[in-house]
Amino acid sequence: MESDTGFHMTPDEFRQRGREVVDWIADYYERVESLPVLSRAKPGEIRASLPESAPQDGEPFDAMLQDVEKLILPGITHWQSPNFFAYFPSNNSFPSILGDLLSSGLGVQGMLWATSPACTELETHVLDWLVEMVGLPEKFSSRGAGGGVIQDTASSSSLCAMLAARERATNYVSNERGCDGRLVVYASSQVHSWIQKAATIAGIGRANVRHVDVDERFAMRPDALAAQIERDRKAGLVPFFVCASVGTTSSNAIDPVRAIGEICREQGIWLHIDAAMSGTAALCPEFRWIHDGVELADSYCFNPHKWMFTNFDCDCFYVADRAALIKTLSVLPEYLRNKATESGAVFDYRDWHIPLGRRFRALKLWFVIRHYGVNGLRHHVRRHVELAQQFASWVREDKNFELAAPAPLNLVCFRHRGGDAVNQAIMDRLNQSGDLYLTHTRLNDRLTLRMSIGQTQTELRHVERAWSRIKEEAAASAPSLGSA
Numbered sequence: 001m002e003s004d005t006g007f008h009m010t011p012d013e014f015r016q017r018g019r020e021v022v023d024w025i026a027d028y029y030e031r032v033e034s035l036p037v038l039s040r041a042k043p044g045e046i047r048a049s050l051p052e053s054a055p056q057d058g059e060p061f062d063a064m065l066q067d068v069e070k071l072i073l074p075g076i077t078h079w080q081s082p083n084f085f086a087y088f089p090s091n092n093s094f095p096s097i098l099g100d101l102l103s104s105g106l107g108v109q110g111m112l113w114a115t116s117p118a119c120t121e122l123e124t125h126v127l128d129w130l131v132e133m134v135g136l137p138e139k140f141s142s143r144g145a146g147g148g149v150i151q152d153t154a155s156s157s158s159l160c161a162m163l164a165a166r167e168r169a170t171n172y173v174s175n176e177r178g179c180d181g182r183l184v185v186y187a188s189s190q191v192h193s194w195i196q197k198a199a200t201i202a203g204i205g206r207a208n209v210r211h212v213d214v215d216e217r218f219a220m221r222p223d224a225l226a227a228q229i230e231r232d233r234k235a236g237l238v239p240f241f242v243c244a245s246v247g248t249t250s251s252n253a254i255d256p257v258r259a260i261g262e263i264c265r266e267q268g269i270w271l272h273i274d275a276a277m278s279g280t281a282a283l284c285p286e287f288r289w290i291h292d293g294v295e296l297a298d299s300y301c302f303n304p305h306k307w308m309f310t311n312f313d314c315d316c317f318y319v320a321d322r323a324a325l326i327k328t329l330s331v332l333p334e335y336l337r338n339k340a341t342e343s344g345a346v347f348d349y350r351d352w353h354i355p356l357g358r359r360f361r362a363l364k365l366w367f368v369i370r371h372y373g374v375n376g377l378r379h380h381v382r383r384h385v386e387l388a389q390q391f392a393s394w395v396r397e398d399k400n401f402e403l404a405a406p407a408p409l410n411l412v413c414f415r416h417r418g419g420d421a422v423n424q425a426i427m428d429r430l431n432q433s434g435d436l437y438l439t440h441t442r443l444n445d446r447l448t449l450r451m452s453i454g455q456t457q458t459e460l461r462h463v464e465r466a467w468s469r470i471k472e473e474a475a476a477s478a479p480s481l482g483s484a
């Protein structure tokens with residue numbers, strides 16, 4: 001019904017409904033463990049339950065919240081369940097949710113420093129904190145020639161790294177005239193699929209992506225990289241970008257960054273490091289070896305929205321030379337001109353990524369870091385790694401199973417010795433049961449199960465139960481290969 005405020009929700013109603021929503025979320029976290037982890041919705045089922053057309057007249061809030069429960073929840077795969085062991089985590093925390101809510105409340109669009117100085121300056125500051133927190137070299141901090149920015153995903157920030165590298169390699173000519181088909185990028189055969197998309201979007205072409213051989217640990221072989229670069233140079237091509245993965249998606253392999261970096265230095269090639277999930281481990285000094293050689297990199301990214309208790313989206317992207325990135329991406333139309341930009345004294349983050357507009361994502365990251373403190377974050381990361389190592393030891397001790405790759409951190413790749421069909425059956429049965437959710441990869445052309453441990457609420461009892469359910473389904477899917 002129309003009132004003095006038109007059709008808007010009043011502040012008083014917002015207060016009341018806001019409390020209800022926060023209660024709903026808190027209740028959700030208390031019960032999420034009991035919900036089937038993988039949604040059982042059939043294709044089209046959720047849409048079919050929704051009205052054909054939008055309502056002509058506004059509806060009461062109660063009805064909306066009830067429909068979330070009734071219509072939406074069945075179509076949710078519960079990423080925040082402690083029994084979610086699929087893909088890589090996309091974990092979360094209450095301080096993060098509250099920070100995000102404040103960001104929504106402020107409704108800031110932070111494309112320019114001038115459009116909300118706090119949005120830019122808090123981001124710059126928190127990203128500088130993180131340089132120290134995960135032991136990145138000082139050159140990535142904004143105090144020198146570098147700096148960090150929050151992007152939506154590792155795919156986007158890695159694309160930006162490739163674009164800046166392309167411009168550096170072509171002396172900013174390809175931005176004007178396009179590419180000539182001679183530029184070549186390199187990554188291991190295990191690199192995440194973002195590189196294919198990025199090469200397409202950046203005009204490099206998929207045929208110019210070299211997938212370098214890996215060793216028995218699925219990490220890039222520097223000798224194979226050097227040989228490929230040499231072959232390409234002899235063929236008149238222009239190697240310009242190497243991506244080293246610190247924690248591949250498939251098996252969490254850690255590429256030898258130092259050896260790769262030395263080749264890049266020698267060859268004048270941009271080195272980007274994709275540490276999307278595993279970068280968070282470097283909060284703990286004992287895992288910081290994953291960053292050995294990172295000072296040789298030109299750019300680096302990791303996703304607090306994977307393992308650092310910060311809700312999606314939040315990727316932290318760093319460059320050693322921000323001028324190269326800004327020169328690559330900056331376009332200044334008249335309507336964005338302003339005194340602060342012209343003074344040269346501020347960052348305008350619109351020049352650091354693809355979109356113009358941007359949310360105030362630094363708030364949630366700031367809340368997470370302040371709530372947990374470095375020690376709190378370390379505690380939980382260590383706990384996840386311990387749980388994964390515990391799980392790996394059970395696999396190692398069981399005659400029916402084997403580890404399929406080293407498990408340096410919180411991902412365990414394993415398989416039943418009965419072959420692909422058995423592993424597929426185990427996974428399907430587990431996922432259909434709703435008790436837990438795990439996904440697979442192929443390593444050495446064999447189907448491999450991945451146990452990825454990083455959900456905020458995952459404890460020993462969840463991992464113990466997962467292992468016992470895995471063994472149960474293995475017993476139902478395959479004859480035992482001997483006693484454990």
Ligand SMILES: Cc1ncc(COP(=O)(O)O)c(C=O)c1O
Nearest residue numbers: 088153154155192247248249276
């Ligand atoms: C190593 C690695 N790089 C990149 C990505 C892509 O992440 P995003 O969704 O942030 O683009 C992933 C996703 O799991 C990943 O594991």
